Amino acid sequence: MSFTTPYFTLPKFTYFKPTKLEDALSLLRQYKGKAKVMAGGIMLVNLMKERQIFPEYVIDIKGIEELKRISKTENGIKIGSAVTAIELQNSLIVRDNLPVLAKAASYMGDRTLQHTVTIGGNISVGMPSTDGLPALMSMDSLLRIKSQDGERTIPASELVIGLGKTSLKDDEIITEIIVPYSSGLKGTYLKLINASEVAITTVAVSVLLKERKLSVVIGAIAPKPYYFDHKSLQWKWEASLTENLKNASEIIGSNVKPMSDAVASSEYRKEVSKVLAVRALKEVFGGA
Amino acid sequence: MKTISLKVNGITKEITVEDNELLLNALREKLGITSVKAACWRGECGLCTVLLDGIPVKSCMTLAVEADGKEVITAEGLYSDERAKKLMESFVKHGAMQCGFCTPAFVVTSHYVLTKNPEVDGEELKKELNGVICRCGTYYQIYEAVKDAEKYYKKETKS
Numbered sequence: 323m324s325f326t327t328p329y330f331t332l333p334k335f336t337y338f339k340p341t342k343l344e345d346a347l348s349l350l351r352q353y354k355g356k357a358k359v360m361a362g363g364i365m366l367v368n369l370m371k372e373r374q375i376f377p378e379y380v381i382d383i384k385g386i387e388e389l390k391r392i393s394k395t396e397n398g399i400k401i402g403s404a405v406t407a408i409e410l411q412n413s414l415i416v417r418d419n420l421p422v423l424a425k426a427a428s429y430m431g432d433r434t435l436q437h438t439v440t441i442g443g444n445i446s447v448g449m450p451s452t453d454g455l456p457a458l459m460s461m462d463s464l465l466r467i468k469s470q471d472g473e474r475t476i477p478a479s480e481l482v483i484g485l486g487k488t489s490l491k492d493d494e495i496i497t498e499i500i501v502p503y504s505s506g507l508k509g510t511y512l513k514l515i516n517a518s519e520v521a522i523t524t525v526a527v528s529v530l531l532k533e534r535k536l537s538v539v540i541g542a543i544a545p546k547p548y549y550f551d552h553k554s555l556q557w558k559w560e561a562s563l564t565e566n567l568k569n570a571s572e573i574i575g576s577n578v579k580p581m582s583d584a585v586a587s588s589e590y591r592k593e594v595s596k597v598l599a600v601r602a603l604k605e606v607f608g609g610a
Numbered sequence: 611m612k613t614i615s616l617k618v619n620g621i622t623k624e625i626t627v628e629d630n631e632l633l634l635n636a637l638r639e640k641l642g643i644t645s646v647k648a649a650c651w652r653g654e655c656g657l658c659t660v661l662l663d664g665i666p667v668k669s670c671m672t673l674a675v676e677a678d679g680k681e682v683i684t685a686e687g688l689y690s691d692e693r694a695k696k697l698m699e700s701f702v703k704h705g706a707m708q709c710g711f712c713t714p715a716f717v718v719t720s721h722y723v724l725t726k727n728p729e730v731d732g733e734e735l736k737k738e739l740n741g742v743i744c745r746c747g748t749y750y751q752i753y754e755a756v757k758d759a760e761k762y763y764k765k766e767t768k769s
C-alpha cells in the first residue's frame with residue numbers, strides 16, 4: 323500500500339546533509355530561494371505535507387557540530403541553533419542560568435517530539451505558537467545570523483515580521499543564540515494549551531525580573547509576541563504588588579490585539595493574556 | 611534516489627529510498643516492519659515512534675535519508691532484550707491495551723524511559739509518555755504496567 327495524495331507524502335526535493343557550516347551556506351547561496359533549511363524538521367515536514375511549501379532542495383543542518391553546542395561565556399550563554407528541546411532541558415548550563423528557557427523548552431511539543439525539535443527551528447518558522455521566542459525575548463537575547471557574505475546579530479524581538487515571515491533572508495541561517503545572564507535572575511514561563519485534539523498554544527507568557535528591570539512577553543496571541551517592560555507597564559517599585567498587578571493587567575488588556583483563529587477567539591486570548599501575566603508576575607514576585 | 615544503510619533491529623540493511631520518502635514508509639513498505647503504525651501522519655499521535663540511535667523519534671516526521679547510518683529499533687527488535695520482554699508481559703498482565711494499535715509505540719517509548727531511569731518518578735513518567743496517544747484511553751493500565759516493569763530494569767543496571 324502506498325499513499326500518493328498530499329498529507330501522506332512529501333513533494334519531490336533533493337536532500338543535502340552538510341557537515342560544515344560553510345558548505346551549508348554555500349548550498350543555500352547556490353540554490354537561493356529554492357532551498358529550505360531543516361533542523362528538527364517538524365514544521366518543515368508538516369508544511370510540505372500540507373503542500374504549503376515546495377522547496378526543491380532541503381538542507382539538513384543537524385550534521386553540523388558547531389550548531390549543537392551550548393557554552394557559557396562572558397557575553398552570555400551561547401546556544402547553537404540545532405540544540406534540541408531535550409538538550410536545553412538537560413543542560414546544566416541552561417538549567418542553572420536560564421531556567422525560563424529550560425521551562426519553555428519543556429513546552430515545545432510533546433516529550434517525544436522534544437528529542438527532535440530545535441531551538442533555532444522553533445523560532446525561525448515565524449509561527450505564533452513558538453515557545454522559544456517569548457522566552458528568548460524576555461531575556462533580551464541576541465541572534466547571530468550567518469550567510470556567505472558574513473554575519474549580523476539582531477535582537478530576538480526583530481526576528482519575526484509577520485505571520486510565518488521572518489527577517490531572515492533566503493540564504494541566511496541562525497547559527498547561535500546569545501542569552502545574557504546574571505545572578506539574581508528570576509523568571510517563569512506559563513502557557514495555556516487549548517484542550518482540543520491539537521496541542522497548539524493559545525497564550526504563552528514569559529516573565530523575567532532582574533533587580534529593577536522587568537520584562538513581560540506575551541506570545542501565541544499574534545504573529546509577533548508582545549513585549550512589555552517595567553516602563554510600559556508603569557510598574558511602581560514602591561507600590562504594593564496588588565496595585566501593580568491591577569495596573570499591569572489593564573495596560574496589557576488595552577495594548578494587545580490578539581488574533582482570532584480555530585484555536586481561540588480574540589476576546590478569549592485577551593482575557594487569558596491578562597490572567598496568565600498576573601499569575602506569572604505573582605510567581606516571580608513570590609506572591610509578596 | 612539514495613542508497614542508505616540502516617541497522618534495523620540488529621541487522622544491517624541497505625535500501626534504496628527517494629529523498630522525500632518518510633522513514634515510516636521505508637520501514638513499513640520496504641522492510642516489512644508493521645509494528646510501526648501509521649495514523650495521524652503529522653507528528654501528533656506518536657504511533658510511529660521508533661528508537662533512532664536509542665532516542666525516540668516519530669518516524670512520520672523523519673526522512674528515511676536522515677536515518678542513514680543509524681540504528682533503528684522497533685517493538686520487534688525488543689524481543690531480544692530480556693527486560694523489554696518482561697515489560698511487554700507486564701503490558702499483558704495489566705491489560706494495558708484495548709485495541710492494541712498504540713501498544714508497540716508505548717512499549718518502545720517506555721523501554722527508552724526505563725532504560726534511561728528505572729526509578730522514574732510517577733509524574734515524570736506520565737510526562738515522558740505524553741508523546742503517544744491511546745485512543746481507547748487505557749493510560750492508567752499503561753502507567754501501572756510500566757511502573758510494575760521498573761524492577762526488571764533496576765536489576766539489570768545493578769548487575
